[in-house]
Amino acid sequence: MNGSIIDSPAWQKLSLLARQPYDLTKPGALSADNRLASFTATSAGLRLLFATQRVDGQVLAALQHLADEQNLIGRLREMKAGAVINRIVGWPSENRQVLHTSTRDIFTDKPAEPESASRARRELNKLEQFVQDVDSGRLHGAGGKPFRTMINVGIGGSDLGPRAVHEALQAFYREGRQVRFIANVDPDDAARVLASCDLEETLVTIVSKSGSTLETLTNEALVRAAFERAGLDSSRHFLAVTGIGSPMEDPQRYLRSFSMFDSIGGRYSTTSMVGGVSLGFALGMDQLLAFLRGAAAMDAAAEEPDMYRNLPLLLALLGIWNRNFLGYPTLAILPYSQALHRFPAHLQQCDMESNGKAITTDGEPVNVATGPIVWGEPGTNGQHAFYQLLHQGTDIVPVEFIGFLQSQHQQDLLVAGTTSQQKLLANLLAQAVALACGRANDNPNQRFAGNRPSSILVGERLDPYAMGSLLSLYEAKIVFQGFVWRINSFDQEGVQLGKILATDLLELMQGVDRTVPSELSQFLRELER
Numbered sequence: 424m425n426g427s428i429i430d431s432p433a434w435q436k437l438s439l440l441a442r443q444p445y446d447l448t449k450p451g452a453l454s455a456d457n458r459l460a461s462f463t464a465t466s467a468g469l470r471l472l473f474a475t476q477r478v479d480g481q482v483l484a485a486l487q488h489l490a491d492e493q494n495l496i497g498r499l500r501e502m503k504a505g506a507v508i509n510r511i512v513g514w515p516s517e518n519r520q521v522l523h524t525s526t527r528d529i530f531t532d533k534p535a536e537p538e539s540a541s542r543a544r545r546e547l548n549k550l551e552q553f554v555q556d557v558d559s560g561r562l563h564g565a566g567g568k569p570f571r572t573m574i575n576v577g578i579g580g581s582d583l584g585p586r587a588v589h590e591a592l593q594a595f596y597r598e599g600r601q602v603r604f605i606a607n608v609d610p611d612d613a614a615r616v617l618a619s620c621d622l623e624e625t626l627v628t629i630v631s632k633s634g635s636t637l638e639t640l641t642n643e644a645l646v647r648a649a650f651e652r653a654g655l656d657s658s659r660h661f662l663a664v665t666g667i668g669s670p671m672e673d674p675q676r677y678l679r680s681f682s683m684f685d686s687i688g689g690r691y692s693t694t695s696m697v698g699g700v701s702l703g704f705a706l707g708m709d710q711l712l713a714f715l716r717g718a719a720a721m722d723a724a725a726e727e728p729d730m731y732r733n734l735p736l737l738l739a740l741l742g743i744w745n746r747n748f749l750g751y752p753t754l755a756i757l758p759y760s761q762a763l764h765r766f767p768a769h770l771q772q773c774d775m776e777s778n779g780k781a782i783t784t785d786g787e788p789v790n791v792a793t794g795p796i797v798w799g800e801p802g803t804n805g806q807h808a809f810y811q812l813l814h815q816g817t818d819i820v821p822v823e824f825i826g827f828l829q830s831q832h833q834q835d836l837l838v839a840g841t842t843s844q845q846k847l848l849a850n851l852l853a854q855a856v857a858l859a860c861g862r863a864n865d866n867p868n869q870r871f872a873g874n875r876p877s878s879i880l881v882g883e884r885l886d887p888y889a890m891g892s893l894l895s896l897y898e899a900k901i902v903f904q905g906f907v908w909r910i911n912s913f914d915q916e917g918v919q920l921g922k923i924l925a926t927d928l929l930e931l932m933q934g935v936d937r938t939v940p941s942e943l944s945q946f947l948r949e950l951e952r
C-alpha cells in the first residue's frame with residue numbers, strides 16, 4: 424500500500440472526530456436515538472452490542488470508510504485465496520501464504536484455496552479413521568486397555584488455542600474421555616499431569632509445527648521415560664502433529680502422525696490437526712465438525728463489506744478507534760463464562776504475537792500505535808479482583824465482555840429469586856453500564872468518572888458451533904487490524920532472540936566453550952551464587 428495510513432482521508436476524519444468523542448455520561452446518553460437497539464450487529468450466531476463505546480453515527484461512518492478505503496475485505500479474500508502475505512518486502516522473511524481459514528473451508532464445493540482445503544480434508548479423514556479405531560478398540564494401549572485419556576504436549580500455539588477450546592467444551596466431552604495438557608518446561612507441570620493419568624489407557628499427542636521446540640521435546644522425553652518406567656512401549660501410545668519435513672516426521676516413534684502446513688501459523692492453528700486430534704478424541708467427529716462449521720460461518724461473515732453484517736470487521740474497527748484515536752494501550756477481554764477461562768490467554772498470544780510489531784510490511788517503522796496489550800479473566804471473579812482499577816484507576820481500559828444467554832449444563836437454581844445464569848448476565852450488563860455512564864457523587868472517593876468504553880458479545884449457549892464462531896471472530900479481527908496498521912501479523916521474529924540466548928546459556932551450563940554476551944554469563948554466576 425502506498426503512503427502512510429495517517430494521510431488517508433478516513434484516518435484524518437477520525438482524528439478530527441476523536442477531539443470530541445461521544446459522551447456516555449450525559450443524561451440519557453445510552454438511550455438517545457434508539458442507541459441501544461441500533462448499535463448492535465449479528466454474525467454467525469453471535470451478537471455484538473456496542474452502545475457503550477464512545478462512538479456516534481459519524482464515527483461509525485468514518486470507520487466503515489476506513490475499511491472500504493483500505494480494501495480490508497478485498498485483502499482478506501486475497502489471503503483466503505492463497506496470496507503470499509506473510510512477508511516483509513525487500514527483506515528475508517517467511518514468505519508464506521496464510522491459510523488457516525482453509526482448515527474449515529471444507530463444507531463447500533468451491534473453497535477459496537482448493538489445494539489447501541483438500542489437504543485439510545485429507546487430514547480430517549485420517550483423523551476420522553483414527554477416532555473410529557480408538558472407539559472400536561482396534562487401537563488400544565500396549566497393556567491392552569482402551570484409550571480413555573489424551574495428554575497434549577505442546578506450547579504456545581500448539582497449546583493455548585486447543586487448551587482454551589477444550590476448557591470451553593468440556594460439557595460436550597464423550598463419556599469417559601479426558602484430555603490433559605503439558606506445556607511448560609517446568610518439570611512440575613508434567614509431574615502433576617502424569618500423576619493424574621493411568622498411562623496404560625493414555626494417548627500422548629506431541630504437537631509441534633517446527634518439531635524442534637525445546638520445551639515440547641524436553642517434555643516428550645520426560646513423558647516417554649514415564650511410559651518406559653511403567654513397562655509400556657511408548658511408540659504404541661504416542662501420536663505426532665507436526666509440519667512437513669520437521670524432525671518429528673518419524674513413523675517409527677509414533678502410532679499415528681498428522682500434518683500441519685507452513686501456511687498455517689501456530690497461533691491460528693486450533694482448527695487444524697493441532698486442535699483437531701484432541702478435540703476429535705474427546706468430543707467425537709460430529710461435534711468437531713460442528714466446531715469447524717461455526718468457524719466457517721464466521722469466516723464467511725468476515726467477507727461482508729458492511730460492518731453491521733461483519734462482526735470481526737466491526738470489532739476490529741472499534742478496537743482501532745480505541746487504540747489509535749482515543750489512545751488506550753490495553754484491552755481487557757472478560758468472558759462471563761467460566762468455561763472460557765483460558766480464552767483470554769489464547770487471545771493474548773493470537774493478538775500480541777500477531778500485532779506486536781513496529782515495522783510495516785515494507786520494513787519501515789510504523790507511525791501509529793499497533794497491537795494493544797491484551798489480558799483478561801472471567802467475570803464475575805474479576806469483579807472481586809481488578810475491576811477497581813477499571814472503574815476508578817488513572818488508565819482507561821476498553822473491555823470486550825463475552826456472555827451467553829443459557830448455561831452449558833442447564834443445572835441452575837432459583838436463589839433469592841433469580842438463577843445463577845441471570846446473576847451472571849445481570850453483572851455483565853451492570854459492569855458495562857457502570858463503566859460507561861459512571862456516577863456523580865460529592866464524595867470524590869465514591870465518584871465514577873465513566874466514559875470507559877466496552878462492547879458486549881452475546882451468544883445463545885457456548886456449544887461447539889458457538890466456540891468455532893468465536894474463535895474465528897477473533898482471528899479475523901486480529902487480521903483486519905494488522906491490515907490497517909500495515910504490519911505483518913503472521914510472523915514472530917520477536918520471540919527468537921530470547922530463545923537463542925537461552926540455548927547459548929544451556930550450552931554454557933553443559934561446559935561447552937561458548938561465546939555469550941558477558942551480561943548473560945555474569946547473570947548466571949549471580950544466580951548460582
Ligand SMILES: O=P(O)(O)OC[C@H]1O[C@](O)(CO)[C@@H](O)[C@@H]1O
Nearest residue numbers: 579580581631632633636689918
Ligand atoms: O509448534 P511449535 O513449532 O513447537 O511452536 C510453538 C510456538 O512457539 C512459537 O514459535 C513462539 O515461541 C509460537 O509462534 C508457536 O506457536
